[in-house]
Amino acid sequence: MDDRLFRDAMGKFATGVTVLLTENEGEIHGMTANGFMSVSLSPKLVVISIGEKAKFLEKVSQSKKYTVNILAEDQEHYSRHFAGRPGDAVEFETLAEQPVLKGAIAQLTCEVVSEHVEGDHTLFIGKVVDLRLEEKDPLLFFGGKYRKLTELETVES
Numbered sequence: 001m002d003d004r005l006f007r008d009a010m011g012k013f014a015t016g017v018t019v020l021l022t023e024n025e026g027e028i029h030g031m032t033a034n035g036f037m038s039v040s041l042s043p044k045l046v047v048i049s050i051g052e053k054a055k056f057l058e059k060v061s062q063s064k065k066y067t068v069n070i071l072a073e074d075q076e077h078y079s080r081h082f083a084g085r086p087g088d089a090v091e092f093e094t095l096a097e098q099p100v101l102k103g104a105i106a107q108l109t110c111e112v113v114s115e116h117v118e119g120d121h122t123l124f125i126g127k128v129v130d131l132r133l134e135e136k137d138p139l140l141f142f143g144g145k146y147r148k149l150t151e152l153e154t155v156e157s
Contacts, residue, residue: 011142011143011144012142012143013142014140014141014142014147015034015140015141015142016034016036016070016071016138016139016140016141017032017034017070017071017076017079017138017139017140017141017146018032018033018034018036018048018068018069018070018071019031019032019033019069019071019078019079019082019101019104020032020033020036020048020050020056020060020066020067020068020069021066021067021069021092021098021099021100021101022056022059022060022063022065022066022067022098022099023063023065023098023099024059024062024063028092028099029055029056029059030056030082031050031054031055031056031082031083032078032079032080032082032083033048033049033050034141035048035049035050035121036048036049036068039125043127044127044128045113045125045126045127045128046068046108046110046125046126046128047123047124047125047126048060048066048068048123048124048126049121049122049123049124050121050122050124051120051121052120052121052122053120057122060112060124061115061122064111064112065098065109065110065111065112066098066110066112066124066126067095067098067099067100067107067108067109067110068106068107068108068110068126069100069101069104069106069107070104070105070106070107070138071101071104071105071138071139072103072104072105072134072136072137072138072139073136073137073138073139073140073148073149074103074136074139075101075103075104075139076139076146078090078101078104079139079146091103093107095107095109095130095131095132096109096129096130100132103134103136104134105133105134105135105136105137105138106131106132106133106134107131107132107133108126108128108130108131109128109129109130109131110126110127110128110129111126111127111129112124112125112126113125113126113127137149
């Protein structure tokens, strides 16, 4: 199968949108990603997947830390900014002395516990050190487009 067909198939899986951040020598680096999932409850572990061509890969490899910021539906501008289309100023906060995005529905600070190179990506398993939540609806991504949640009507039978 060709690469485009595979990408299109993967785009049929609706995901949330995250911005991953890390800090090196006082400078914050970030990237938009949907390659994120929880791994374990005990200990609390998550994984991020970073492509071999991403500049962010080297930054996380050096810092051994990252944050996951799950974006709210009104934060599409952050997704675009960290996908290489800078726009408005970015508002950072700190959590456990790591940078996070202000207003994200979930902010997780992580310490890398292992790295696995698989194909053209590196998987970083991170131990969750701290987290903060906000009650908002998420920004979603499906079929190459940003989406928002809507509730389905329940049909009584």
